[in-house]
Amino acid sequence: MVSFLNWLERVGRIKTNPLKYVPKVDERGQRRRVRRAFTDEELFKLVQGSGPRGVIYLTAARTGLRQEELRQLTWADVNLEADAPFVVVREASAKNKKEERVCLVPEIVEALRLHRPSDFVPSAWVFPNGIPRASRLKVDAERNGIQYRDQSGRYADSHALRYTWATFLQRNGVAQRFAMKLMRHSDMKLTAKVYTDETQLPIYEAIKGLPRLLDHTQIRAQISGATGQNVAQAVASIEGNGHAETPVNGGVCHGLAGCDAMGGMERAKGFEPSTFTLAR
Numbered sequence: 001m002v003s004f005l006n007w008l009e010r011v012g013r014i015k016t017n018p019l020k021y022v023p024k025v026d027e028r029g030q031r032r033r034v035r036r037a038f039t040d041e042e043l044f045k046l047v048q049g050s051g052p053r054g055v056i057y058l059t060a061a062r063t064g065l066r067q068e069e070l071r072q073l074t075w076a077d078v079n080l081e082a083d084a085p086f087v088v089v090r091e092a093s094a095k096n097k098k099e100e101r102v103c104l105v106p107e108i109v110e111a112l113r114l115h116r117p118s119d120f121v122p123s124a125w126v127f128p129n130g131i132p133r134a135s136r137l138k139v140d141a142e143r144n145g146i147q148y149r150d151q152s153g154r155y156a157d158s159h160a161l162r163y164t165w166a167t168f169l170q171r172n173g174v175a176q177r178f179a180m181k182l183m184r185h186s187d188m189k190l191t192a193k194v195y196t197d198e199t200q201l202p203i204y205e206a207i208k209g210l211p212r213l214l215d216h217t218q219i220r221a222q223i224s225g226a227t228g229q230n231v232a233q234a235v236a237s238i239e240g241n242g243h244a245e246t247p248v249n250g251g252v253c254h255g256l257a258g259c260d261a262m263g264g265m266e267r268a269k270g271f272e273p274s275t276f277t278l279a280r
Contacts, residue, residue, distance in 0.1 A: 036154035037167035037197035042146045049144040053132050055115045057140075057161060062108045064165035064183050067158055069093045071131045076122035078112060085109045089184070100184055134158050166195035171202060 005017040038046065043061055047054040060070060065087070072093035079086055085104040091097050104112075112126070132140070134157050138148045141156060149155050162183075169179040170192070180191045214222075 034154045035160040035163050036150060036156055037160060037164040037200055038156055039200065043164060045144040045146060046141060050140040052129070053140065055111055056127055056131060058111055059108055060161035061164040062105055063087065063102055064162045065089065065102070066095060066162065067131050070127060073126040074122065075116065075120050075124055075126055078126060080109050080113055102182065163195050163197055166191055167197040167200050170196045171200055
């Protein structure tokens, strides 16, 4: 609306845009339905335990096709014999109303070949019995031991299968630009931030092999060396000055070992070491 009113102002249809100074609504944290990706184990259970619907779930999770795109997919749109197999998402079913090719991973090529009837006709639907509704997926998920809604309130619903595809690509090192193309996104942020389930990314695996600065031997040597130095300084202070510095009149007690040593000397001279006990 703001853009439309700006255009009207620019071409002289109105004097000024009345919404020019209206601030945008902050939509952060306002998503009503937060989704998550299926893990590989969950997807395996869902596909294996859902009968004839399993191939549909697998196709959605390994192509990113939306429900309406899967519903309108015909065998004429599927090319399994090409050097780089693909399906065509026609503009009539695509969300952006733009026809695009989607490359197929070998797993889906094999699954669709097994699913395709020997007497198929190109105009026939790939999934003639329709696409499972969200309520049907919920039943299939829970029946196979999969949380439809996890402890964080995130849903594993039909559209989560598209999240699963994006996360699968990111987790297996597919370049961001390729992942964006396979998801058919116009903005890379959608692929990287919205549709990628960060909880499944191998973040620790990526950092645990980074080069070290110190090894364990050096760390132990530095720790033991620092402790020994503190003890030596504390004892030297007592022996050299004839009295111990407390946290009140001396400022700092260098190390717990130093406090113990000084407490022992205090006892030898008849002083009460309760101050050091409190400090420790």
